[in-house]
Amino acid sequence: MATYSKKGDKPKTKVEKEHNIEAGSTTAEVFNTLDQTASKTEAFVEKNQKYIFIIIGVVAAVVLGYLGYKEFIAKPKQVTAMNDMFQAQKYFNDAVNGTAKDSLYTLALKGGEGKFGMLDIIKEYSGTPTANLASYYAGTAYLRLKDYKNAIEHLSNFESDDEILAPLAKGNIGDAFAQLNQPEDALDYYEQAAKLRNNDYTTPMYLYKAGALALDLGKADKALTYFNRIKDEFPNSSEAATIEVFIGKAQVLANK
Known part of the structure; x- marks a missing residue:
């Protein structure tokens, strides 16, 4: 049969008495520590309140x-x-x-x-x-x-994060480098423009420019990748109308 201690019962053994004394002592220490910490905090705030208010104000x-x-x-x-x-x-x-x-x-x-x-x-x-x-x-x-x-x-x-202007800016830089006869730089910016956004206007346009320039630079494999993307992903774009011709040209050069 289960037993329980009623509230207020006195410990009956020496062990119970010692346990209660220790528990009371520990609790007292905790409260004393809290009191001391609170007092120190209050003292710190009181001593430095001018600077605290300045920091808050700033x-x-x-x-x-x-x-x-x-x-x-x-x-x-x-x-x-x-x-x-x-x-x-x-x-x-x-x-x-x-x-x-x-x-x-x-x-x-x-x-x-x-x-x-x-x-x-x-x-x-x-x-x-x-x-x-x-x-x-x-x-x-x-x-x-x-x-x-x-x-x-x-x-x-x-x-810009704009869907159209962001890639157009990169592509225009590519056009400027192409006109300055710096094709490698131009190709880099065309590639950036093609990757920057994925839409039916700027993406096929700059894939086409990147492919055509890569072909001129003797990078037929890279050109073929870009042309195939136009064929597969953007079949309704204006660039796709003649893309088979460029794919054929790139394939011939890639197999040489």
């Missing part, structure tokens, strides 16, 4: 400063930058879609009618998303004007 100021900068400086600056870039963007679009391209690209870069050009936007609004986008426009405008070194410089400064 952290709060940094957080509030960042939030204030973002809300009251960065956002309005971005809006102003977009407004100031409107005319330059219009010049660029007109150059892409119309005639007198060179003069329009120059206006897009340097401005006109008292309005900022892309180069002004980059300088005046450095660090904003608008200045970043202006680097893309400036680099592409320089590419169209055959100023390939400036094209590479500005396009290299452009950063």
